Amino acid sequence: MTRRRTHRVSIITLNTGRGARATSHPYPARTPVLTLDFGALSVLVTTTAGDQVTGADVAFARQLAHEADRFARSVERSFHGLANGRGVAA
Template sequence: MTPRRSGVSWTQTFLHVQGRGAATCHTYPDRTPILELSAGASVVKLVLPATRINDALRVFARELAEQAATFAREVERMHHRQNTHNTMRGENVA
């Protein structure tokens, strides 16, 4: 996802996950969910308007899910490649 610049201020935040990170979706009966990503002492929360969901937000949520799935597949692919390479070199695979 590339930030769309439209003449308003914007920011980029990097959450460096080294070791154990966490992703948690908090759901509520009467408000939108909150997606929380954490690593170490840092936390990023993705928050939507509390009670109003329009089609653009629904499309965004679907795109987020699809890109997260792509991210997971790439991490799995690289992990498998690393383990295969280490096994061929006779190294311990953890």
């Protein structure tokens, strides 16, 4: 992936929690779709075109997987199970 060349105009924060989920939808006749659900809001991640995959799509999917893995590891490290089952940030 190339470095961002434009400045961010806005930021949307989507908090995980009860009901948040990520689901991959592979389709036999089109490219896959990744769905991120946050209660009443859903984000669909798709490829550039619905009928083909580009090298940039593959690079982004790999980057997404890598960063999602890093995020999961950071969340796991920050969580310490307590008797109340809530945990605390380290």
